[in-house]
Amino acid sequence: xxxxxxxxxxxxxxxxxxxxxxxxxxxxxxxxxxxxxxxxxxxxxxxxxxxxxxxxxxxxxxxxxxxxxxxxxxxxxxxxxxxxxxxxxxxxxxxxxxxxxxxxxxxxxxxxxxxxxxxxxxxxxxxxxxxxxxxxxxxxx
Numbered sequence: 001x002x003x004x005x006x007x008x009x010x011x012x013x014x015x016x017x018x019x020x021x022x023x024x025x026x027x028x029x030x031x032x033x034x035x036x037x038x039x040x041x042x043x044x045x046x047x048x049x050x051x052x053x054x055x056x057x058x059x060x061x062x063x064x065x066x067x068x069x070x071x072x073x074x075x076x077x078x079x080x081x082x083x084x085x086x087x088x089x090x091x092x093x094x095x096x097x098x099x100x101x102x103x104x105x106x107x108x109x110x111x112x113x114x115x116x117x118x119x120x121x122x123x124x125x126x127x128x129x130x131x132x133x134x135x136x137x138x139x140x141x
Contacts, residue, residue, distance in 0.1 A: 016048030016059045022075060030075040041068075041086035042079040049075050054106070058082035 019030050034043040047060040047068070056078040061067020070082030 016050035016057065019046060019049055019075075022049050026075045030079060033076045033079055037083070040083045042070075042082050047079070047082055049078065055103075 019027060019034075022030065030049070034040070034046075037043050042058065045060050047058040047070075050057045050059065054073060056072055056075045057064075058070040058075070058078040058081070059067050060069075060082070068082060068086050070078045070080065070085050072078040072081050
């Protein structure tokens with residue numbers, strides 16, 4: 001991170017709310033998960049949930065930096081990540097966080113989709129070129 005770059009936490013735009021206040025379909029899935037795992041940290045402590053873009057966050061504490069947190073593409077995945085992270089130390093480590101890993105996964109998936117699109121376009125172009133060459137060869141005989 002450069003000095004001009006704002007801290008990652010200040011770039012996140014979300015307001016965590018109680019599980020009861022998230023949209024009903026997501027709430028029902030989250031509540032079902034908590035019922036299935038009643039002794040988990042998420043079920044016992046009921047972290048607040050928020051959404052930043054496509055990423056859900058489960059947060060217990062005053063901030064991402066000071067609290068316990070889990071990230072995922074759905075509220076249930078964020079709660080599962082929260083459970084996994086709950087016993088970990090809060091100090092920064094050299095290991096990428098779940099959020100970093102999730103964002104890297106999304107970046108790679110996007111690159112793969114773009115590569116597939118480019119490859120498909122190139123194959124279509126090559127097939128057209130080959131067909132045109134074959135037609136031109138056939139027309140000259």
